[in-house]
Amino acid sequence: MNKMQPIGIFDSGVGGTSIWKEIHELLPYENTIYLSDSKNAPYGLKTQEEIIALSVKNTEKLLELDCKLIVVACNTATTNAIKVLRNSYKVPFIGIEPAIKPAALKSTNKAIGILATRGTLSSELFAQTSELYTKDIQVVEVEGNGLVELIEAGETNSPEMKDLLLYLLQPMLEARIDHLVLGCSHYPYLIPVLREILPNSVQIIDSGEAVAKQTKSILAAQDLLNETSANSSNLFYSNANPLVLASIISSEVHNYKVDTLDF
Numbered sequence: 381m382n383k384m385q386p387i388g389i390f391d392s393g394v395g396g397t398s399i400w401k402e403i404h405e406l407l408p409y410e411n412t413i414y415l416s417d418s419k420n421a422p423y424g425l426k427t428q429e430e431i432i433a434l435s436v437k438n439t440e441k442l443l444e445l446d447c448k449l450i451v452v453a454c455n456t457a458t459t460n461a462i463k464v465l466r467n468s469y470k471v472p473f474i475g476i477e478p479a480i481k482p483a484a485l486k487s488t489n490k491a492i493g494i495l496a497t498r499g500t501l502s503s504e505l506f507a508q509t510s511e512l513y514t515k516d517i518q519v520v521e522v523e524g525n526g527l528v529e530l531i532e533a534g535e536t537n538s539p540e541m542k543d544l545l546l547y548l549l550q551p552m553l554e555a556r557i558d559h560l561v562l563g564c565s566h567y568p569y570l571i572p573v574l575r576e577i578l579p580n581s582v583q584i585i586d587s588g589e590a591v592a593k594q595t596k597s598i599l600a601a602q603d604l605l606n607e608t609s610a611n612s613s614n615l616f617y618s619n620a621n622p623l624v625l626a627s628i629i630s631s632e633v634h635n636y637k638v639d640t641l642d643f
Contacts, residue, residue: 381448383606386411386613387595388447390438393421393532394625395566396453397616399476402588403451403595404614404633410599410606411613413445415643418620422528423456424497424564431499435461439469441643448604451595452476453565455496455587459503472598477505478563479585484513486583487559491518493552496563498523506563520552524564531566534624542573549577562586569628617641 387410389400394416404412415438417423423431435457442450451474452458452465458475465473478500483492492514500506501521510519527548530541552560560582562568568586578584599605606612614636618625626638 381602381604383604384411384608385446385448385604386413386615387449387451388413388415388442388445389451389453390415390417390435390442390457391453391565392423392434392456393418393528393566394628395528395531395564395569397625397628398568398586399451399453399565399588399591402592404612406592406596407599407606409608409610409612412615413442413447414614414616415441415641416616416618416620416622416625417643418532418618418625421532422497423454424499424523424528426499428460428503431457431460432464435465436468437643439465443469443471447471449474449595449599451591453591455563455565456499456503459500459505472602474591474595474598476565476587476591477509478561479587479590480509480561481513483559483561483585484517487517489556489558490516491520491555491557492559492561493520493522493549493555493557494561494563495522495524495548495567496561497528498525500563518555520555520557522548522551524548524567527570528564528566531569532624534627536569537573541570542576545570545573545577553578557582559583559585611635615639617643619643
């Protein structure tokens with residue numbers, strides 16, 4: 381391992397770029413490689429065996445591309461596969477899971493909402509975390525069915541998206557939640573629309589900043605932080621149509637390349 385090797389990041393599609401942005405902001409000199417597995421999105425409706433197989437496939441490709449650390453920028457992949465990945469490979473892995481703990485601790489209404497995929501909500505890791513921190517809290521869990529597909533299609537701000545969110549969030553509004561946990565790395569791209577629907581009193585929480593801080597911490601602990609001030613290389617690969625990925629990235633960074641890759 382050397383400090384110049386890239387950080388590898390993968391997700392079931394473009395959503396994990398919300399995690400990449402936080403990492404790039406905190407660690408601007410780190411080289412990165414992002415895999416958008418849009419061909420197989422969404423992961424949230426797949427079996428655990430399928431999710432593990434896809435996560436292994438993505439990991440193998442990032443190791444082939446010489447990555448020094450891998451960020452699993454997908455809640456469903458983290459909650460279903462990260463234990464297998466850590467037991468199978470020597471490279472450090474950083475996972476992402478819904479930020480239930482801060483939401484539960486900060487809630488004054490004792491009611492929080494969690495918007496996530498079926499794969500995350502039904503996972504063992506999610507159940508353990510939820511049980512640990514929400515004993516006296518009303519938790520409204522909602523499967524975000526259809527949201528990832530619309531985001532992948534570039535329909536983040538469409539009337540169809542707003543109508544779907546209005547329908548999905550209704551149980552949370554009725555429960556008077558004061559915190560909404562975004563349990564999918566795609567969902568931060570919905571924050572502008574969510575702000576239109578939710579009362580101002582509802583705090584929206586995602587995990588991006590915490591993942592970036594953990595990435596920095598692990599790299600520092602293993603003496604792998606890239607300390608040069610040279611421009612970083614940021615490569616983004618999609619195994620489907622790269623146009624949505626390119627449109628998201630283009631406004632965020634100058635030194636980047638978006639391309640198709642079969643993986």
